[in-house]
Amino acid sequence: MGLTILLASAFLFLAYLSYAPPLHPNAPPFTSDKNLLIGSYGFFTKRWSFFKDSREHSKTGQFSFWLGKNHVVGITGEKARRGFLENRNLDFVSGAPLHGVGPESVPPIHDIYVAPAQGHSYFQRRVLDIMQPEYLTKRLPLVTKDACDYFSSMRKNSSGMINPIGVCYRLVLQQSSRVMCADDIAEAPVLLDSYVNWTTLLLHVSSGHTMCTPWLPSIQHMKRMYGRWGMKRLVTPIVEKRTSAGAHHGEDALQMMVDKGDSKDYMITFFINALFISVAHSGKLAGAVLNMLANHTDWQDTIYGEIQATANKYATNKDLPLDEQLNSFSLEAWESLSSFIEILFKEVLRLHIIFPMVRQNVGSSPVPISGTKYVIPVGSFAAYNTGDAHFDEKLYPNPQTLNPLRFAKEHDKSKKETYAFLGWGNGRHRCVGQRWAKLQQNIIIAYALAMYQWSACDANGQSVGPSDHKTDFDKHSNKLPQGIFLKHVPR
Numbered sequence: 001m002g003l004t005i006l007l008a009s010a011f012l013f014l015a016y017l018s019y020a021p022p023l024h025p026n027a028p029p030f031t032s033d034k035n036l037l038i039g040s041y042g043f044f045t046k047r048w049s050f051f052k053d054s055r056e057h058s059k060t061g062q063f064s065f066w067l068g069k070n071h072v073v074g075i076t077g078e079k080a081r082r083g084f085l086e087n088r089n090l091d092f093v094s095g096a097p098l099h100g101v102g103p104e105s106v107p108p109i110h111d112i113y114v115a116p117a118q119g120h121s122y123f124q125r126r127v128l129d130i131m132q133p134e135y136l137t138k139r140l141p142l143v144t145k146d147a148c149d150y151f152s153s154m155r156k157n158s159s160g161m162i163n164p165i166g167v168c169y170r171l172v173l174q175q176s177s178r179v180m181c182a183d184d185i186a187e188a189p190v191l192l193d194s195y196v197n198w199t200t201l202l203l204h205v206s207s208g209h210t211m212c213t214p215w216l217p218s219i220q221h222m223k224r225m226y227g228r229w230g231m232k233r234l235v236t237p238i239v240e241k242r243t244s245a246g247a248h249h250g251e252d253a254l255q256m257m258v259d260k261g262d263s264k265d266y267m268i269t270f271f272i273n274a275l276f277i278s279v280a281h282s283g284k285l286a287g288a289v290l291n292m293l294a295n296h297t298d299w300q301d302t303i304y305g306e307i308q309a310t311a312n313k314y315a316t317n318k319d320l321p322l323d324e325q326l327n328s329f330s331l332e333a334w335e336s337l338s339s340f341i342e343i344l345f346k347e348v349l350r351l352h353i354i355f356p357m358v359r360q361n362v363g364s365s366p367v368p369i370s371g372t373k374y375v376i377p378v379g380s381f382a383a384y385n386t387g388d389a390h391f392d393e394k395l396y397p398n399p400q401t402l403n404p405l406r407f408a409k410e411h412d413k414s415k416k417e418t419y420a421f422l423g424w425g426n427g428r429h430r431c432v433g434q435r436w437a438k439l440q441q442n443i444i445i446a447y448a449l450a451m452y453q454w455s456a457c458d459a460n461g462q463s464v465g466p467s468d469h470k471t472d473f474d475k476h477s478n479k480l481p482q483g484i485f486l487k488h489v490p491r
């Protein structure tokens with residue numbers, strides 16, 4: 001009897017797993033890269049190759065796949081990309097569970113992400129408030145001092161070498177906590193350590209695969225929830241303290257929100273996520289860019305020359321050493337620091353931002369895929385991997401090679417197609433935090449180069465020849481690179 005019930009239950013469970021709801025007849029044909037019951041697990045484990053191979057094996061470049069019981073449409077090509085990035089029914093926030101990264105495991109979607117039909121969500125509005133020149137100008141003296149102190153303290157380092165990823169990661173977090181949240185974290189080493197530890201944990205876990213197997217407990221998913229718990233534990237007392245009677249008045253984002261009368265729940269949820277987002281890319285990239293400059297001393301010299309020229313234009317006392325002249329830079333000076341950093345950063349993002357953008361069709365009718373006979377059915381997800389544009393030979397010749405000069409005006413082929421550069425996203429969901437991310441990058445590189453000349457070395461401090469750090473585009477891209485060391489010689 002017991003065995004019969006067991007077998008019947010197993011049969012019913014298998015029948016449930018293998019049942020696929022009927023699809024719209026114009027959904028694109030299925031990719032061959034699929035597994036029984038769970039679907040195309042390669043979407044998570046071979047991120048770029050899965051997309052590239054499915055594109056190549058499909059007749060039209062558009063293809064379908066299952067992630068468990070979720071139907072997903074893979075989109076490729078210029079016209080389809082444009083439709084994907086512009087269509088109002090393709091919802092950004094509902095697509096988030098497929099990424100499976102960061103502290104927020106949705107659903108349920110918190111109110112702070114819900115945007116009215118016209119206008120911005122609470123989350124977008126507050127990030128846009130933070131990007132206002134008046135606010136960033138107020139924060140400048142503190143975030144430049146953070147960078148200045150970090151690089152000055154290296155003068156005491158007798159080995160003359162650092163791991164740039166670790167060092168820059170902590171600096172990025174210190175500055176980002178001042179801009180995105182509160183000075184309390186930046187000024188208390190114990191809180192900053194805690195911020196470093198929780199975000200490092202969150203950066204190294206992803207649990208999008210639970211979309212294929214929601215019935216299977218996942219350690220990765222539990223780690224994400226643990227990471228969110230840790231971030232909440234970090235920010236809640238800071239919010240409680242600032243909103244208590246007689247609390248000191250700050251000049252940071254928390255104060256701006258308290259003054260606007262925002263609810264504690266909204267502020268805490270905003271901080272948990274903004275603190276993570278603002279380091280997920282920049283925390284890794286600041287050290288990686290310094291490493292690139294150490295490997296390309298000609299680029300280093302070009303940027304150093306441009307920083308000197310900006311100092312000649314904007315610094316208040318031109319007799320001071322260059323790093324001290326930086327302390328008097330206005331927001332305008334920082335934002336026009338160096339045209340070479342601008343194209344280098346764009347090129348770094350072209351190679352770093354290789355990921356599947358995801359949306360869900362939340363409308364009441366199928367969304368046609370522009371330029372094809374296919375549709376994204378109601379309720380289905382759509383995924384566009386940015387590698388489709390960023391590795392396109394027509395737009396970016398020798399796409400695997402790091403070459404900032406490809407974005408110089410005279411060589412730039414990326415303008416040949418609409419939305420061919422996606423380093424900051426594009427269309428309806430362009431990154432709203434890019435102003436701070438660029439400013440932060442400029443500040444870190446400027447102090448690093450104004451104080452030192454950089455060169456690549458191994459773990460023992462022995463010089464090594466130029467070698468660009470290679471990224472595995474199939475792995476989850478947020479992991480911090482390992483085994484990178486740099487020598488720094490004071491100027």
Ligand code: HEM
Pocket residue numbers: 092123124127273274277278279281282285349353357358422423424425426428429430431432433434436437
């Ligand atoms: C180097 C740093 C950064 C990079 C490379 C970056 C990249 C991106 C990309 C590629 C997207 C589009 C995603 C998509 O379409 O699926 C995006 C959107 C977004 N980013 Fe960033 N980002 C950075 C920093 C930041 C910061 C500091 C914030 C502030 C919290 C931020 C907030 C956002 C938000 C809120 C969106 C969604 C906008 C919307 O809903 O329309 N980002 N970002």
